[in-house]
Amino acid sequence: MSSLVLAQHVTKWYGPRRAVSDVSFAIGQGEIVGLLGPNGSGKSTIFRMLTGYLVPTSGRMEVAGHDVVADSLAVRRVISYVPEDAPLYDHMRVGEFLHFMASLKGSRGAAAKAAVEAAAERLDLTCVMSLLTAKLSRGFRQRVSIAQALLGNPKVLVLDEPTSGLDPHQVIAVRDLIQSLAGSHTVLIASHILSEIEKVASRVMILLDGTLLTADALQERAEETLLRLAAAASEATVRDIVSAVAGVRDVTVEPSAASGTMHYLIRAEPRVAVAADVVAALVEAGVGVSELAEVRPDLERIFLDLTRRASRMAA
Structure with missing residues (x-):
């Protein structure tokens, strides 16, 4: 065109x-x-x-x-x-x-x-x-x-x-x-x-x-998979395990009202098996997973993600 x-x-x-x-x-x-x-x-x-x-x-x-x-x-x-x-x-x-x-x-x-x-x-x-x-x-x-x-x-x-x-x-x-x-x-x-x-x-x-x-x-919606994870372990432990999974690009913490369970937002390559690989890695490490769901990113989430990344780069 x-x-x-x-x-x-x-x-x-x-x-x-x-x-x-x-x-x-x-x-x-x-x-x-x-x-x-x-x-x-x-x-x-x-x-x-x-x-x-x-x-x-x-x-x-x-x-x-x-x-x-x-x-x-x-x-x-x-x-x-x-x-x-x-x-x-x-x-x-x-x-x-x-x-x-x-x-x-x-x-x-x-x-x-x-x-x-x-x-x-x-x-x-x-x-x-x-x-x-x-x-x-x-x-x-x-x-x-x-x-x-x-x-x-x-x-x-x-x-x-x-x-x-x-x-x-x-x-x-x-x-x-x-x-x-x-x-x-x-x-x-x-x-x-x-x-x-x-x-x-x-x-x-x-x-x-x-x-x-x-x-x-x-x-941006077609170029990545977005997953919401709830796991009962320390933030550092979950980050280390999930970040090591092939295709995972970024792990951020989401606010949660539930005590003892942290919620995370995972950005990953658009690969079919990435969710299964995340669960397998956490289970193998003995981390309890109470939720793992794919999220369809709306424009608001894409906007916030891009602006946060831009702010981190500027800093």
């Missing part, structure tokens, strides 16, 4: 502070990709560089083969951006605003009218087209912002925290819309809410302190 969006060794400094550090990734046509990270991790900075609002300090970014710095106008013709606090012209009515945005994107006359009507219907805005944007609720303002972004049929749609401040019904509506765009548009979503990203994205990139920890966190 050829890359529609490309970042190569991108770094951004704000004076003495480095906001983004040597970030590289590639995104193909039709993907829905989530950029996940805590507030202040550099997500918005990456989106602002990608859409031409900021210039990278070093490195290169491309959209549809166009360099975002050297050919920024060509990039803006194929990309649409919805910032977290989506700005609207409060003195305009919704319909007026959408027609104005359509004209900026090159649509005129009947073509503009058809595009606005289609976007309004898709975002359920027909009931507010005559209202001033200043009078809209947070949810409707967000929908109007996404509607204007869809005008001009962009190849790439960039959404920064698209469900921020929305009620549960509005969150579901925006999520359904994003999922409906898969294939026909490439969508990049930034969020610090793990559950929302996991529900809509086909691929998740994780950013921490400006550093990209992984370009495909969901693939």
